[in-house]
Amino acid sequence: MKKPDFNLAAGTTIRGKWGHHVYHVVRKLGEGACGVVYLCQKNGVLYALKVGTESSRLMLEVNMLKKFSKVQGVKLGPSFVDVDDWIVNNETYPFYVMEFIEGQPFSVFLKGKKKEWVGICAMQLLSDLEHLHRSGYVFGDLKTDNLLVADSKVQWIDVGGVTAIGRAIKEYTEFYDRGYWGYGSRRADPLYDLFAVTMIMMETVYPNRFDAQKDPKKTLQDKLKSAPLPSEYKKIIAECWRGKYHSATEMKEALGQVLMKRAQPPKRSSRKSVQTDASEWGEMIGVSAIVLAFYGISAWNLWL
Structure with a gap:
């Protein structure tokens, strides 16, 4: 099979052969070793859709997404949504859909x-x-x-x-x-x-x-x-x-x-040190809170 040019334009429709779900391409998000990932929308909801040519490799990723949807009570990676085939010009291309993480x-x-x-x-x-x-x-x-x-x-x-x-x-x-x-x-x-x-x-x-x-x-x-x-x-x-x-x-x-x-605050030995820039202290407190969250400790206990 000739490797296709997955340079899909915004508005391109991807329809699943088996599930008949329809996804509309918004823009390209990135490219991996075995496919291209697009931001798509279906019924107003945004998803990440990966399309490629090697069904076996994509299915391995699908299986991993399913496995890691909840490992020991912790969610690792985006959630799996759908998997199907897309037929274009009598050629079949596998794709899968996952949660879109905006960040x-x-x-x-x-x-x-x-x-x-x-x-x-x-x-x-x-x-x-x-x-x-x-x-x-x-x-x-x-x-x-x-x-x-x-x-x-x-x-x-x-x-x-x-x-x-x-x-x-x-x-x-x-x-x-x-x-x-x-x-x-x-x-x-x-x-x-x-x-x-x-x-x-x-x-x-x-x-x-x-x-x-x-x-x-x-x-x-x-x-x-x-x-x-x-x-x-x-x-x-x-x-x-x-x-x-x-x-x-x-x-x-x-x-x-x-x-x-x-994360420990510096010793406040002068009036100037007490009047440290508010945004800097705010960030330091935020950093402390995240660190201590790993240990179940309130950041305020450290700062008081």
Whole structure:
């Protein structure tokens, strides 16, 4: 089958062959390894619709969406809505429909934010990864392109790289791949995802990313050394690369301790310090509240 040009114009109608549900294309959202994702609407409700050519690969993603709709009581990724075939010019193309999560790209959300937010977002990722790993899977292709921030919560929007623990990683992006940097194999295990989390943290200060040189490990270590990140974050990243953390839980706990320490207000030794800019204090309180929510502690107890 000739690979089609899925450059669908706004208003294009996609009608399911079997379920007969009709979706109208609004705009393109992105492109993955096995298909293109569009924002569509049906009866006034917005959805994300992914259309491709390989039915087997799309069905794997559908199965993952169904599986992760509620893992151990926690919702991971968008909800599954529909799956069907679309017939165009006597050719059949599989597609599936999922919940549309409206939010900001990860990098856009972090612009202008305090460095604490890098740790906050990493903690949220690690919290979700805890549940995913316990269910026997790793995310695999964990990267900023697959993340949105909605209501200050990091959301996964693509499960195409999810792989059963013990299997070979099926999709990856070099910058986030520990194999590319010489820090391990491409065999799916929890530490594969932990490495990707550290690279997401690195990308917040190196938005253009960077390539490995002759010595990939040295390149990465040099970049970490010069990264404009708090020293406590850099220490956790380095410890992760050395294999200190064996689970998302261990790394999250270490990061949480750092964030709680950094959330402590400075000593108010002068009138000027009491009159700190209100927006700055407001953000610090907000950061504290999110950190402490992981531990069931009220932020106000820390600040009083």
